[in-house]
Every structure is written in structure tokens, then in C-alpha cells.
Amino acid sequence: MSTMTREETEALIAEVLEVYPDKAKKDRTKHLAANDVSVEQSKKCITSNRKSLPGVMTIRGCAYAGSKGVVWGPIKDMIHISHGPVGCGQYSRAGRRNYYVGTTGVDTFGTMNFTSDFQEKDIVFGGDKKLAKLIEEIEQLFPLHKGISVQSECPIGLIGDDIESVSKKASAAIEKPVIPVRCEGFRGVSQSLGHHIANDAIRDWVLDKRDGVTADSTPYDVAIIGDYNIGGDAWATRILLEEMGLRVVAQWSGDGTIAEMMNTPKVKLNLLHCYRSMNYISRHMEEKYGIPYLEYNFFGPTKIIESCRKIAAFFDDTVKEKTEAMIAHYQPMMDAIVAKYKPRLQGKKVMLYVGGLRPRHVIGAYEDLGMEVIGTGYEFAHNDDYDRTIKEMGDATLLYDDVTGFELEEFVKRLKPDMVGSGIKEKYIFQKMGIPLRQMHSWDYSGPYHGYDGFAIFARDMDIALSNPTFKNLVPPWKKVEAEDVKKAA
Amino acid sequence: MANIMIRQGEKGLTFYLPKRDLEASIESIEFDSPEKWGGELKLDNGGSYYIDPIAKPPRLPISLRAKRLGAAED
Ligand code: SF4
Numbered sequence: 095m096s097t098m099t100r101e102e103t104e105a106l107i108a109e110v111l112e113v114y115p116d117k118a119k120k121d122r123t124k125h126l127a128a129n130d131v132s133v134e135q136s137k138k139c140i141t142s143n144r145k146s147l148p149g150v151m152t153i154r155g156c157a158y159a160g161s162k163g164v165v166w167g168p169i170k171d172m173i174h175i176s177h178g179p180v181g182c183g184q185y186s187r188a189g190r191r192n193y194y195v196g197t198t199g200v201d202t203f204g205t206m207n208f209t210s211d212f213q214e215k216d217i218v219f220g221g222d223k224k225l226a227k228l229i230e231e232i233e234q235l236f237p238l239h240k241g242i243s244v245q246s247e248c249p250i251g252l253i254g255d256d257i258e259s260v261s262k263k264a265s266a267a268i269e270k271p272v273i274p275v276r277c278e279g280f281r282g283v284s285q286s287l288g289h290h291i292a293n294d295a296i297r298d299w300v301l302d303k304r305d306g307v308t309a310d311s312t313p314y315d316v317a318i319i320g321d322y323n324i325g326g327d328a329w330a331t332r333i334l335l336e337e338m339g340l341r342v343v344a345q346w347s348g349d350g351t352i353a354e355m356m357n358t359p360k361v362k363l364n365l366l367h368c369y370r371s372m373n374y375i376s377r378h379m380e381e382k383y384g385i386p387y388l389e390y391n392f393f394g395p396t397k398i399i400e401s402c403r404k405i406a407a408f409f410d411d412t413v414k415e416k417t418e419a420m421i422a423h424y425q426p427m428m429d430a431i432v433a434k435y436k437p438r439l440q441g442k443k444v445m446l447y448v449g450g451l452r453p454r455h456v457i458g459a460y461e462d463l464g465m466e467v468i469g470t471g472y473e474f475a476h477n478d479d480y481d482r483t484i485k486e487m488g489d490a491t492l493l494y495d496d497v498t499g500f501e502l503e504e505f506v507k508r509l510k511p512d513m514v515g516s517g518i519k520e521k522y523i524f525q526k527m528g529i530p531l532r533q534m535h536s537w538d539y540s541g542p543y544h545g546y547d548g549f550a551i552f553a554r555d556m557d558i559a560l561s562n563p564t565f566k567n568l569v570p571p572w573k574k575v576e577a578e579d580v581k582k583a584a
Numbered sequence: 585m586a587n588i589m590i591r592q593g594e595k596g597l598t599f600y601l602p603k604r605d606l607e608a609s610i611e612s613i614e615f616d617s618p619e620k621w622g623g624e625l626k627l628d629n630g631g632s633y634y635i636d637p638i639a640k641p642p643r644l645p646i647s648l649r650a651k652r653l654g655a656a657e658d
Pocket of ligand 1: 156157158159182246247248249278279280
């Protein structure tokens with residue numbers, strides 16, 4: 095399906111890497127590959143989850159970003175303290191578009207930034223007293239919060255503050271959970287370790303708190319794991335699951351609450367969307383509570399139908415019937431969308447570079463629109479993510495792990511995709527190069543993209559980006575005249 | 585010795601090493617009978633680990649301690 099042969103792709107990689115010093119070239123070569131669909135083990139063709147090379151532009155985040163920004167942050171009825179200097183929290187505040195319902199500042203706190211604002215004296219004398227005082231103040235000012243998590247920034251680990259003991263004492267005093275999370279930014283090579291640390295903190299401090307308490311349950315209870323409700327994604331997902339006859343008990347963690355998390359061990363099946371950030375807790379629940387987990391994909395009708403059937407297979411016939419009825423109900427709507435947009439988008443080429451699940455999950459949605467993904471890569475994936483990606487991508491397409499700013503720019507220049515799907519850091523670089531870009535982290539202020547409703551928006555957004563007349567007017571008029579003169583003269 | 589988790593995957597047993605976030609499928613297991621289960625595990629990434637043989641666990645996944653025999657990962 096791909097337009098490039100394996101040799102061409104490999105030559106391209108070699109050419110782009112030419113400018114690096116030998117050592118850097120050797121290291122980076124391992125992270126770039128031409129996809130080989132016959133390989134079962136990605137590690138044979140691509141290396142991942144390694145420290146980024148000093149001196150190149152990487153766009154990875156830190157463990158704190160993985161824990162506070164991704165996993166804990168969206169839990170709306172808790173207050174997440176960015177413990178340390180003010181910057182880490184303030185510059186990432188409310189940037190992820192995890193939608194939620196509630197009154198911010200009263201019973202929900204998603205878009206607010208709480209920080210202990212470390213100063214020199216806190217570094218020198220330790221910040222434990224400050225943290226204790228901060229928790230006291232929170233309790234006074236925001237009495238309706240349901241718990242606090244202490245998200246450590248780099249200095250906390252460096253100066254060796256004992257946030258665990260402060261949390262324990264404070265928790266006893268305010269009679270609410272106070273959870274210390276050791277997610278200092280310097281841990282690990284990317285935000286990925288932050289996800290793991292955050293999952294472990296949930297396992298140790300939250301998950302078993304209602305063990306032994308009986309809650310009313312049905313045989314159809316499920317939890318949505320690893321959906322952060324970007325632009326309303328989890329809601330679009332929830333609608334479908336409910337139409338299938340399932341009862342969604344918990345949303346992790348987009349628009350989620352701590353009570354939902356505590357109730358999750360009672361569900362029958364965990365539905366895992368973002369494998370990278372929440373497989374840890376799913377594995378734990380599978381072992382401890384015997385709850386199986388299932389990876390699914392709600393991008394684009396093909397994958398939605400596939401996933402819904404897979405989910406329904408876990409349940410009895412009523413669910414299976416309802417699922418088929420639902421699929422049939424939405425089919426005309428999907429056909430109409432495809433009929434409208436496919437002719438406009440057919441054959442367009444896309445390159446992706448995103449985070450945890452989208453580099454492989456959205457491929458199906460693009461293909462539903464007749465578009466082709468010619469290159470994809472992750473910021474912080476592990477080998478198991480690439481195992482899963484290899485099968486989704488065409489043979490000999492380009493794979494790049496933790497791609498550097500330079501490499502991505504060069505790849506785009508050579509491959510000339512019609513569109514790039516990446517983040518805000520790439521957006522303006524590529525748009526200035528004349529290539530439309532959709533942010534695939536935050537859905538570019540749009541969304542949701544999950545589910546049937548999401549696909550309609552996805553298709554429209556891709557069309558908007560590609561048909562934007564701006565990109566035909568990148569050459570200023572005075573230069574255009576010249577170009578036409580040259581043409582005439584020729 | 586490392587903590588590992590063995591899980592029933594779609595296509596067979598899978599091996600998971602939480603410390604390094606390493607997932608691989610198990611190609612062969614030395615002992616696989618109800619009374620004796622475990623021994624040497626050969627992974628599809630070329631590595632191999634050893635777990636003390638135990639009675640076959642009634643339910644997977646299960647966390648165990650394993651010794652690394654041959655390092656293939658990295
Ligand atoms: S690396 Fe450290 S200082 Fe930088 S944002 Fe992360 S926690 Fe803050």
C-alpha cells in the first residue's frame with residue numbers, strides 16, 4: 095500500500111542521519127526503521143524507551159508530567175498539589191483539555207493549579223512544614239474536595255523531603271485521602287515512568303480502600319480505563335457502551351472521581367484505551383481481583399465495530415444483540431460521513447507523531463476516510479507498543495521513535511505528506527512550511543474524536559485542515575507574479 | 585531475582601517484567617503439568633528466565649520471582 099519501497103525508506107533514514115556525528119548516528123539509527131509487517135517482535139527493528147540523546151531536540155516530558163498531567167490531573171474532585179517550584183504546574187495548567195462537569199473551585203478542581211511554590215529557603219530547610227500548612231489551607235478554603243495528591247517535582251527528591259509522613263499525618267487530620275506520589279521529573283527517560291509511578295500510587299493508596307465493602311453491582315459493570323476525556327472523548331465512548339447495555343462504573347481518569355476509582359475493583363471487565371499509561375493498573379486488577387482487561391480502539395467506524403464486538407463477546411446474548419442493533423443504527427450515519435468526506439480526502443497522506451496510543455489507534459480512522467498514514471512514531475512508547483503498531487502500518491512505511499526536531503522536519507520535507515498530525519510544538523513549524531497540521535494531542539481545540547459522534551467531528555476537522563485556502567496563498571503576491579512570468583517565458 | 589508476572593494472552597502465555605516494563609510472549613515452558621509447572625521460560629525476544637516449579641496456578645495472571653538465565657533484551 096505504501097508508496098515507498100523498503101530500500102527507499104532505508105536510504106531516506108540514512109540520508110537524514112548523515113549530518114550527525116558517528117556516535118549519535120549509531121544511536122539514532124536504532125530508533126528509526128522501515129516497517130516490516132512480517133516481524134512479530136518490534137525490538138528486532140526498532141529500539142524504544144531509551145534516554146534521549148543530549149544535544150538534540152526531543153519533545154518528551156518528564157515523570158511529573160506523566161503523573162500529574164496525565165494520570166492524576168483529570169481526577170476532578172481531588173486537589174493535586176504540584177509540590178515544588180511554581181513553574182512545573184503553572185506552565186502545564188489546564189493545557190490538556192480534560193473536560194469535566196462540576197463547579198470549578200467548589201467541588202471540582204481540574205483546571206486549577208495548586209502549588210507549594212518553593213523558594214530558596216524551602217530548598218535549604220526543607221518543605222515539609224509548608225506542605226502540611228498548604229494542606230490545612232486547602233481543607234479550609236475548599237472543604238468539598240474529596241482528597242489530595244502530592245505530586246513531587248524535581249527538588250523534592252533532591253532534598254529528600256519526607257512527603258509520605260506529612261501525607262499520613264495530614265490524612266488522619268482531615269479524614270480524607272492524602273496521597274504522596276514520588277513522580278519527580280528526573281525519574282526515568284520520559285513521562286512514561288510517571289504513568290507507571292502514578293499507577294503504582296493508585297494501587298497502593300486508592301484501589302483497595304473499599305475492598306470488602308459490598309456495592310450494588312450488575313453483571314454488566316465495566317470501567318473505562320485510560321480515557322482522559324480530551325474534548326469529551328470519554329463521554330462519546332460512554333454513550334456507545336451504555337447503548338450496548340453495559341453500565342460504566344468508572345472513568346479513569348477523564349471526568350473521573352476518586353470514588354469511581356475505589357469502586358473499580360467490583361467491575362466485570364476493564365476496558366483499556368490508552369494501553370501505555372494504564373496497563374499497569376489493569377494488570378494489577380487482573381491479578382488481584384480477577385478482572386480481565388481488554389484493549390479497544392474507538393477511532394473510526396471500522397475499529398469501533400471491531401472493538402464493540404470484541405467487548406460484547408465477554409457478555410451474554412442481550413449485550414450482543416444490543417451491540418448489533420447499535421452498529422446497525424449508526425451505520426447510515428457513518429456511510430453518510432464517509433460519502434461526504436472520502437471523495438475530498440481520498441489518497442491524502444498523513445504523518446503522525448504523538449504520544450501514547452494515537453500513533454497506532456487513529457490509523458484506522460484515517461483509512462476509513464481513504465487517507466494513508468505514511469509515517470508514525472511515539473514520544474515515549476515501549477517495545478510492546480511497537481509490537482502492536484507494526485501490524486497496523488503498511489509495509490516499508492516509516493517508523494520513528496522519540497524523533498528529534500531535525501529528523502521529523504527532514505522526513506516531512508522528503509516524504510511531503512499532505513498533512514501532519516502531531517502536537518503544538520510541531521504545529522507552527524510545519525504550517526510555516528506549508529503543510530497543514532492537526533494537533534493530535536488536544537484535538538486542536540476540537541473533539542471529541544472517540545466513538546461514532548467523534549468520527550463525524552474527526553472527518554470534518556481533517557477536511558477543514560486540508561481544504562484550508564491559506565495553504566494555497568503561502569507565496570506572497572509579488573513573488574507569485576515572478577513565478578508566473580517565469581512560466582510564461584519558459 | 586526479579587518480580588515477574590505471567591498472564592494468559594490471546595495467543596499463549598505472556599511474560600511481563602514490571603521493573604523494566606518489558607512484555608514478551610513465552611515460547612516454551614519447561615514443566616507444564618498440573619503438579620509441576622514452571623522451570624525455564626524461553627521468551628520470544630531471545631531471553632530466558634527460571635521460575636521455581638510449583639503446582640499449576642488455578643488462575644492467571646500470577647506474580648512470581650524469577651531468575652534471569654540469558655539476557656536478550658536491550
Ligand atoms: S523535569 Fe522537574 S522541574 Fe522540569 S517540569 Fe518536570 S518536575 Fe518540573
